[in-house]
Amino acid sequence: ETVLTQSPGTLSLSPGERATLSCRASGSLRSGLLAWYQQKPGQAPRLLIYGTSSRATGIPDRFSGSGSGTEFTLTISRLEPEDSAVYYCHRDGVSTRAFGQGTKVEIK
């Protein structure tokens, strides 16, 4: 079973800065089997990126996903105050799915 490990645990940045969130898989993932979600307190998760690098409907273009194999990245190019949230990576598999443990993004 492929485990996802996210880093860092917490990222504290100022508005306008670039945020780079990492998700490492314990085994190689087939192309397209990685997604990213944003979750704010008291809310359900929201899909940001599907298929490793495609933005979901309505997601601003400051969010981008990239990667392959075992290394994946979510980049927020210019942080806005409303980007304060926990971000999770997620993988599909043949018979299981899994989430990373999350990265908390704080806006100074």
Added chain:
Amino acid sequence: EVQLLESGGTVVQPGGSLRLSCAASGSTFSRFDTTWVRQSPGKGLEWVSTIKADGTTTYYSDSVKGRCTISRDRSQTTIFLQMISLRVDDTATYYCAKDFNAIDAGMDVWGQGTTVTVSS
């Protein structure tokens, strides 16, 4: 546009059982894989179970295997999660979510969640 609404969460004693429901409006589940995800208080997201669009193929996490059954009603508008032998560590908000498409990872529609508390 599809909307999902979970229900059935309640307070239950350890060893008890309950059934969660996820009702879809605006579409049916026949085209999408649908998944239950849970989140314990203050913790991260945990995949629980998935039912494929065919309505018969099901998958479970090791933490619930043998204690949970995911199913879909014949109208294909409601997904259920039957849970038995509940444990304190099953306490969580349970979300249902549908896949965006049949190829890529990504669940684009989520319900608001229903809360299960397992406590004596």
